[in-house]
Structures are given as structure tokens and as C-alpha cells.
Amino acid sequence: MKSLILITATRYLLPLLLMFSLFLLLRGHNEPGGGFVGGLAAAAAFALFAIASGVERARDLLGVHPRVLLGAGLLIAISAGVMAIPVGLPFMTGLWSAIELPAIGKLGTPLLFDVGVYLIVLGMVVTIVFELAED
């Protein structure tokens, strides 16, 4: 039961949703948002695509296995915490660079941690959605 309307609409919605999820991720440092909700929005985009065009094509679109996202996300989040140790600060202390980017603000380890969370949430939700849709 493929719906032409849904497929066409998804073609426009998918990039918008993904961009919105990145916006949420980057905004999350100082204002409501963050890796968790950003990851959920991205997962919603892939779920929508899976509903419109099938899980098979959604997996192709994702490119990597969701498990890899989980593992990579965990490692990125851990590395964000560990970075403080060589500097002599306790684990998980936020480090900030002096570079200030226009829309994002100061770069620092909390952003890296959020990226890790983003990938974990995306990987987790997509795993669940794909598994359930395939059953």
C-alpha cells in the first residue's frame, strides 16, 4: 500500500526534518533542545521514510547499520568526557575553546557529548522502528 502523496511529501519533509534535528542539536547548548531531542527528530525523519518507501530503502538511505551509530555515539560521548582528564580536570568537566562560531557559539566538549547522544538516540530509535516494521 504505497501512497504517492506520502512518498512525494516525504521527499520534501525528510531534508527539512533532518535539518531541524541538527538545529535542535546545535541550539541545545544554551536553549531548549539538545542531542536527545535532536536524535529523536532525526529518527522520526527516517521512520517517516520507512513508512513511505519501506524499511529496505530506509536502511539504504541510512547507509550504516544502526548498531554502528550506537557504538560510535557511545565512543564520541565517552571521549568528550575523557578529554578533561589530560588537562588535569575531573572526568566530564566541560572544556571550551576560544573559537566562537556565528550561529553556534563557543565550541566545547559539551557539544561533542551532545553529538554522541544524538547518534545513540538516532541509532536506538531507528533500530526499534526498523525491527518492529520488519516483523
Place this chain on the structure above:
Amino acid sequence: MKLLVLAPILAPLITAALCLLAWQRMWLQRAISLLGGVVFTCSSVALLGYVYSYGIVVMQPGNWPAPFGITLVADLFSAVMAAVGSIVGLAVLIFSLTGVDQQRQQGGFHPLLHTLLLGVSGSFLTGDLFNLYVWFEVMLISSFVLVSLGGEKAQLEGAIKYVTLNLLSSALFLAAVGVLYSTVGTLNLADLAVRLGDADPSGAPSVAGRILLIAFGIKAAVFPLFFWLPASYHTPPAAISAVLAGLLTKVGVYAMTRVFSLLFPLEGDSTQTLLLWTAGLTMATGVLGAAAQNDIRRVLSFHIISQIGYMIMGLAMYTPLALAGMVFYLVHHIVVKTNLFLVAGIVQRLRGTCDLDRLGGLYRDKAWLAFLFLIPAFSLAGLPPLSGFWAKFILARAGLEAERYLIVAVALAVSLLTLFSMTKVWAEAFWKVPPAQDTPATEIEGSEGLRWMVVPSAALASLTVAIGFAAEPLFELASATANQLLDPKQYIDAVLGGA
């Protein structure tokens, strides 16, 4: 050196993440898992050594000072538990390389096992009540998947009972955390201890204490909250049963001890009487339940309950000697119980069953296996000179000194029944002539890889013997731990003072 507190948490976390990335390449995943296990064990043992020589280690992740951030604390009790937990974790890991079937290993056994170990060491090392709840959840979720991994019918049935009661326990725990936070306004254990010391002892906090008692009681499987344990522990493969049996209920005992020494000290409290009764009834029901069972792993599951009773007895008496006995008992029990489940796994591998009616003649065919069973079994029953004898001896002596004769009598009677139950397993599985109708009682899956199942079991058995013959150093460690538990000021000063 404060990094040492973090290492037992980071090592399994990184290992689990790497195992996820190496999912497709089984040999790589196993290599990572094994390496991670070795690093984990070394760091936990090093942490114990450090804490024993230099005192309590505290770390404030994120550089937030004590009552505001989440603190990681390793006092002697945490460090002892983390070290023993990591040793049996490594033993189970080595056992599982050939002891768990390929399908389960490819289905995520290794990342799950490391996540479970992460939850266990996190629970031991955290200094924050809510964070303890989070670690409990990490442990619960990974153990739930481990119990149901493979998806056999019996496993799913066991898993449902397991997860339902444990979720109930988590909900109670969370409710108690909520009550404490709303009345006292902090969740840092050290800060809580200070503020509860000033609070009215009959108010809401004491209600929270009772709720915590029930929540941890379910986790530790004490009377009358133990039903989930014998319903689920015998269903998954032996390696998984072994790690659950060795560690999970003991985390409940750990949490109970921490709460009732630091937050609500037991002295002369009505909780003390309640705990003493619970201890006695837990011991007795556990051992009587075991007597009625006819499957090695079910017998062992019921014995876990009975042994938990001894630990609660040590906690309930709350004297220096009794607490030392409890710590000694915990160490002894984790090693011995894990090992018994590993031996049951070897029996299962050789004969394809753990049913006592269908087993027999193992002594004639595999005398070494009989010997391997005998050491932890006799230690469990408390025969000298094995580790269990000293553990029970210290507790009994503490009971006599505290003039609690009834509980000592129960403990000794239960000990005798344990011996009976172990002799039954011995006689049925190893001694009697194998039943004739089951002539294909030969080796089921062949014995390839059996060596790597025997090595960890033999290592744990020698640890039991070593503790038995050299009980003095462990007893000294246990006494030092007990003294630290009885003097919460050390813990509080380390966390709040040194921030």
C-alpha cells in the same frame, strides 16, 4: 590516582561500545571483550589495593562540588565488592567464550555482559542515591536481555517474572528517592547522612527508609520477596545464570548495607529486629525450597536465597564482628556461587541435562569434575578448611557475642541442611549408577572448547581454597571494612570535606 575510581566504570563501557562496532567480526569482538575484561579486573583490583593503603577515594565528575554534582566514591566496602565482582565477571567471560553458543554470542552477548558489569561496578562506586537507581536500571535492562537472549520458551517465561518484580522494586526505589528528596532536599549519600542525622527520626524520611528496605529486599531476594529468583535463574545458559547468581542479588545486599549503615544506622532500631527475622526466615525457606528441587541449577538458585539470609544476618546484628562476617561472606559467596553455576554448566555441556534423575556416574567418567564440584559445594555448606567455614564461623561467633542465640541456631541448622542438599546433588549426579534408560548419556556436544570452561572454574575453586587456608588477610580486610561502615564520619568527611 583518582582516575582509578573511574576505571572500573569506563573499561566495560568502552568495551561494550567497541563490541558493538565489531559486531560482524566475531573473533575481533571476542578479543575486545576479553581484553576489556582483563583491564576491568586489573583496574578494580588496583582500586582495592589503593583504597586499602591510602583510604577512601572520591571523585567529582564534571568538577561540580560534592552535594551538587554526582560523586563517585570508593570506600573499602565499594572497592572490595567491585574487585570481587570483576574477578568473577572475568571468570564468566572466559567461560562464555566456549560455554555460550555461537548464536547467542553473535546476538550481542558480549556487549550485554559488559553493560551488566558496568551497572554492577557503577552501583558499587556511586555516591548518589539517584545515580544508584540509574545503575540499577542499567543492570536490570542488560540482565533482562541476557535472561531472554535466545528466546526459548522457558527463558521468556522466567524473564517475564524476573522483569515484573524487578520493575516493581525499581518503582518503589524511585518513590523512596522522591520522598527523601522532597523532605531532605539532597540525594548525595554523604549529604543525606548529615541531614538525616539532624532530622526527626519518626517523620517521612523513616518511611522512605522502609520503602528502600522493601525495594532492596526484592533485589536481594529476601523472604518473602524472593519468588522471582528461582523462577528465572535456571532458564538461561549457565554462563548467564552464573553472572546473575554471583552478582545481582549481592548488589541488593550492598545497597541495603550502604543505606542502613550510612543513612539509617541500625542501632537499636525496630528495623534491626525486622531484619533479623527476615534473615532467619530467608535462610530457612531458601534451604527448604532447595531440598524439594531436582535440577542442579534450581537447587543452586534456592541456595542463593538461603545464603542471602546469612548476609542479612550479619548486617542485622550490626556489630563490628558481624559486619566483618558479612563482608567475608559476600566475598566467599560471590566466588563460590558463580563457580557452582559454572560447574553446572559443564555438567550440562557433558550430559545435556541438569536433571538429577537423569544424571549419574559422573564420578566414574569425570573424576576431576566431581572434585571441581566438591570444593565449592563443601565451601557453600561451610566445611573446614574452605572459605565458607570461616564465613559462617565469624557470623556464628558474632551472633553468640551479641547474645542472639536464636538466629545462630537457625544459621547452624540451615548450614547442616545445606550440606544435606549438596550431598544429594553429589550422590545423584556424580555417585549413583547412571539410569539405564538414558543410554545416550555420553557427551552431547563433544568436548571441544571444554578446557576454557574448566580453567575459570578451577581458578575460582583455587581462590576458594586459598581463602580457606589464608583466611587471615581477608578477615583483616573485612574487619577494616566493617569499621569503616560503622564509622560513617569517614565517608562523609571524604566526600564533603575533601571537595
